[in-house]
Structures are given as structure tokens and as C-alpha cells.
Amino acid sequence: MASKRQKGKRSELGKSLRQIEGDEALRESEERYRLLFNEMLSGFALHEVICDENGNPCDYRFLEVNPAFEGLTGLSSEEIIGKTVLEVLPGTEPYWIEAFGKVALTGKPVRFENYSKELDRYYEVSAFSPSPGQFAVTFMDVTERKHAEEALRQAKYDLEITVKERTEELQQINARLREENQERVRTEQLLRLEQSRLDALLHLSRIGEAPLEEIAELTLGQAIALSHSKIGFLGFMNEDESVYTLHAVSKNVVKGCNVTGDPLQWHVIDAGMWADAIRGRKTLFVNDYSKPHPKKKGLPPGHPQVERFMVVPIIESDRVVAVAGVGNKASDYDKSDERQIVLLLSGMCGYLQKERSRQDLQKAYNELEESTRELAAKNVELKKSQYLLEKTFASLEEVVLLVDLADPSTRRIVAANPAARRVFGYSEEELIGRSTEMLHVNKVMFERFGSELAAALDAKGMYQCEFQMRRKDGNIILTEHTVSEVLDDSGKRTGAVSSIRDITERKAAEKKLLAYQDQLRSLSLELSLIGERERRKLAEDLHDSVAQLLVLSKFNLEDVLAKSSLGEGRTELEEVCQYLDEAIEQTRSLIFELSP
Numbered sequence: 001m002a003s004k005r006q007k008g009k010r011s012e013l014g015k016s017l018r019q020i021e022g023d024e025a026l027r028e029s030e031e032r033y034r035l036l037f038n039e040m041l042s043g044f045a046l047h048e049v050i051c052d053e054n055g056n057p058c059d060y061r062f063l064e065v066n067p068a069f070e071g072l073t074g075l076s077s078e079e080i081i082g083k084t085v086l087e088v089l090p091g092t093e094p095y096w097i098e099a100f101g102k103v104a105l106t107g108k109p110v111r112f113e114n115y116s117k118e119l120d121r122y123y124e125v126s127a128f129s130p131s132p133g134q135f136a137v138t139f140m141d142v143t144e145r146k147h148a149e150e151a152l153r154q155a156k157y158d159l160e161i162t163v164k165e166r167t168e169e170l171q172q173i174n175a176r177l178r179e180e181n182q183e184r185v186r187t188e189q190l191l192r193l194e195q196s197r198l199d200a201l202l203h204l205s206r207i208g209e210a211p212l213e214e215i216a217e218l219t220l221g222q223a224i225a226l227s228h229s230k231i232g233f234l235g236f237m238n239e240d241e242s243v244y245t246l247h248a249v250s251k252n253v254v255k256g257c258n259v260t261g262d263p264l265q266w267h268v269i270d271a272g273m274w275a276d277a278i279r280g281r282k283t284l285f286v287n288d289y290s291k292p293h294p295k296k297k298g299l300p301p302g303h304p305q306v307e308r309f310m311v312v313p314i315i316e317s318d319r320v321v322a323v324a325g326v327g328n329k330a331s332d333y334d335k336s337d338e339r340q341i342v343l344l345l346s347g348m349c350g351y352l353q354k355e356r357s358r359q360d361l362q363k364a365y366n367e368l369e370e371s372t373r374e375l376a377a378k379n380v381e382l383k384k385s386q387y388l389l390e391k392t393f394a395s396l397e398e399v400v401l402l403v404d405l406a407d408p409s410t411r412r413i414v415a416a417n418p419a420a421r422r423v424f425g426y427s428e429e430e431l432i433g434r435s436t437e438m439l440h441v442n443k444v445m446f447e448r449f450g451s452e453l454a455a456a457l458d459a460k461g462m463y464q465c466e467f468q469m470r471r472k473d474g475n476i477i478l479t480e481h482t483v484s485e486v487l488d489d490s491g492k493r494t495g496a497v498s499s500i501r502d503i504t505e506r507k508a509a510e511k512k513l514l515a516y517q518d519q520l521r522s523l524s525l526e527l528s529l530i531g532e533r534e535r536r537k538l539a540e541d542l543h544d545s546v547a548q549l550l551v552l553s554k555f556n557l558e559d560v561l562a563k564s565s566l567g568e569g570r571t572e573l574e575e576v577c578q579y580l581d582e583a584i585e586q587t588r589s590l591i592f593e594l595s596p
Helices: 002-039 067-073 094-106 143-206 212-226 273-279 335-370 373-394 419-424 443-460 504-563 570-594
Strands: 043-051 057-065 110-116 121-128 134-141 231-237 243-249 265-267 284-286 309-316 319-327 399-404 412-416 462-470 476-487 493-502
Touching: 043 067, 043 094, 057 094, 067 121, 067 134, 094 110, 094 121, 094 134, 121 143, 212 231, 212 243, 212 319, 212 335, 273 284, 273 309, 273 319, 309 335, 319 335, 335 462, 335 476, 399 419, 443 462, 443 476, 443 493, 476 504, 504 570
Parallel strands: none
Antiparallel strands: 043 057, 043 134, 110 121, 121 134, 231 243, 231 319, 243 265, 284 309, 309 319, 399 412, 399 493, 462 476, 476 493
């Protein structure tokens, strides 16, 4: 029994010792938990959820928080333990209550990041339910990281915007450079065409005394080349514009073409659609020859196939004087082609007129040489005038200005050839970038020229006139202008090419020539009157002396024959009578011709 009691005591003592050891282990565990709870860097808080009458979370109460919670939120445990979140932070967003309430009611843990407007901080939160109706959270303040991420996103966004803006800027610069390059190419092409045309005109001036057919063939070849065509023809109109005479045609057209009738002349009234340029007195563009046309008459056998063509009339003094046609360009004909042909043919007609004027001057000079010595001094002066005029006409270095019409009120000079120095006295450097007003007599004349130019370009794309201009030294000169518009790809007028010729000396020479012609007409009339008086006097002398003597001699000889009975010699006397009759008749005829 004693042994059993002893065993019972030892058993109770063992239980007490084990309980004591368990309590000590629990205290140690609690101390370790408390140490971890107090020293952990993450904020920790234990809450119980509060639900409304429908069982939905509507608030929660703080049960316990660690020091890190106080540091991360700025809320002390004394102020919040036992209080609800809406009591401590009335502006707490509903999503906090909803998210934590769901954890406490369902037991499902969550992890998320969110912003607290009341605390103005971002938190990374982990929530779990240690027991029903409660939830515990651990959290870290990630505000700085969020700000850094936001700054990074903003920097990335700013960088993308900057890159996008820079890319757009570079694209705009690239597009502008392409446009400038295209404009430069167009300008270079235009200048090359202008140079080719000027070279052709220079060549024409050097063969001014050549036959008309040679001049026409040369001009046609240049017209075909300037318009990038393959075939063409050129000819002139008669005075009343009813008949067109062909003077030059492409060799590849003549080679196989079989035309009935006279191939060199056409009556305009009966001609085909090409003659619409003459009848309408404007350039004819046919960029699709295959389309039907009421006046199309087809092509003669052997004629090359026509795809497109352009016919350009040249009008001087309101009369069509010349017509040229070109065809089979690779692309459509346009105003630029028309302008080149018009300028070329106008130059050709000018040189032909110069040659006619030169021939007229030579004829007048020869007439003066054959006149009396009293006109010798005037002959010398005419010869000098003729030399000066020929030198003027032989100078083909026309001034060529490329003018920007973006602002028609200023008409800024973009380019000028070296002839500008000779005509106006300005160097290229002095002209480029300046308004053309510097070349006009005054502002009124400058504005008048601009108004006439705008009206002419709107009407027909070119402008021809004679105008007074001012040199750098202040002298006023008379100039002849041929202005053609420059169009961009859209057909908008961007500038103009102005060909200017100083015609001051030519106008002075023409005035002198008219005076000399008036003098020659007076002299010719005077010589005619003198000749008429001399013929009348000679007729009177023949009638009063020679004719009467012949008649008297015939009467006497007939009387001798009537009274004489001579046999021999009678035949000879009768022959003498016949001679006298012939002499009398011839004398009467001569008197009649000499009589006025």
C-alpha cells in the first residue's frame, strides 16, 4: 500500500513537473513570439470584422498591432486598440473593409497592393484569418517603390513622346528635303531646257542668212528635243490664215508616208483636228489620240502611229504666223512643253523678222548707193545704223530671270544669268533674293507690270510685252519680255521664267529707217516726175520734127513716082516708100509710148 501511495505521489509530482516544464516552454514560446512581433520590420495588426444586419462587412476593430505598424502608419497602439477603423480613419476606402471582411468570413488569405488615401501611402498587404471573424495582416510601405515605378513609367512615357516627336520631326525634315530635292531637280531640268532653247536660238542667229527650210528643220529638231517627242512638223501661214505651208517634217514621217495631192500645203478649212490649233488660235493638246474626235481624219498610209500630240500656233500682231506640232512623247503634254515650244518658235520668228529687216536695210542701202551724190552722207549714216542694228540683233545673250511668285507683290529673284550684268548693270549676287522692283522705273510701273503679268498668266500661261526698265546707273531702257509660268506637280503656279531683251537700240534704228524710207519715196516721186517731163518733151520733138519730115518725104516721093515714067529704078523708089511708111508707123508708136 505504501508502495502504491509512493507511486501515486511520484506520478502526481511528474505531472506537476511536466506542467511546469510546459508552462515554461509556453512562456519561452510567447517570449519568442513577442520578440518577433516587436522586432519584425513588417507591420502587423490583428482585427475582428464587424458586419451589418445583412451579414456584410461594414467595419473592423483593431485588436493588436506591433511597433512596425505604428512606424509605418503613424498611428499609436494606445490610440487605436479597441477602436474601429472608421473611428480612427473615417475616410477609409470601402475596398479595404470589403477585402479584409472577405478574408475573415471565408478564411481565404489574400495578397495585394493598394493606396490608402487617409494615410497617403501605398502598402503591400498579406491578410489571413487566424480564427473565424478575425483577420491578421502583415504589410510593408511600398510608397517609395511606387513613386519610383511611377517616375520610371513617366520617364518612359516622356521618352516615348520625345522619341515620337523627334521621329515626326525627322520625318518632316526628310519630307522637306525630298521636296527641296525634287524642286531642285525640276529647276535644273527647266534650266537645262532653257539653256537648250537659248543654244538653239544662238545657233539660229548664226545661220540667219540660211534658207528658210534649213532654219525650219533646225528649229523643228530643237522643238522635238525640248518636248521629248519623237515626231513633229513645222510650217507657216499665209497672210489671211487660210493656207498652211509645211517647211519641215520629221524624217521618220516622210520616209514611209504616202500622201495624195500636194503634201506641202493644206487649206485650214478642210484640215483635220490638228488645225483646231489654228482655228481656235490656241495650243491643241491631244494626250489620247485613240479617243474619237469629230474632225479626226485618220493617218495616211505609212504614217507612224500617233499616241499623243501637241500643236502650237505662234501669234504675232493678232495673226497666226507659224504652227508647229510634236508627237509621241512618253508622257502627257502640258503647259511646260507648250512654253518651251512657244519661246523657241517666237525666237525663230524673231530671227526671221531680223533677216527680213536686214534684207530691207540692205535694199535701202543699195538704193541709196545708186542715188545722187547728194545722199552720200546719209548713205554713210545708214550704213553705220545698219551695222549697229546688226550687232544688236546678233547679240542673243538674253537676260533670263527665275522669279518666285509665292508672294506676287514682291516677285523675288531666285536666279539670274550673266547677261543681267550687261543689260542692267547688276551682278547675280546683287539680284538674287531681291524684288524685281529694283529693275523698274518706279513703283507704279512695277505694280502695273505685276497686274498685266498676273492677268496674262491666268489667261494663257505666258506674257509678252515691251516695257521700260531702269539700269543700275539710272538710265531707262526699253526691253522686250517673254514670261512663262512655272508650275509644281499639283499645277499650282510657284514662279516664272522671264526672258528679257534690250531693244532700245533696235527701236532707235527702226525709227531712222522709217525716216530714210520716207526720203526715198520722195526722191522716187521726184525722179518719176522728171522722167515723165522728159518723155513728154521727147514725144513732142518726135512729133513736131521727125514724124513730119518722114510724112513730107513720103508725099514728095509719091508725087515723084506719080509724075515720072521711069521704068528702071521705080521698084527701088517704091521700096523706099514702104520704108518711109514703116518709119512713120514706128515713130507714131514711139510717140504714143512716150506720151503720158
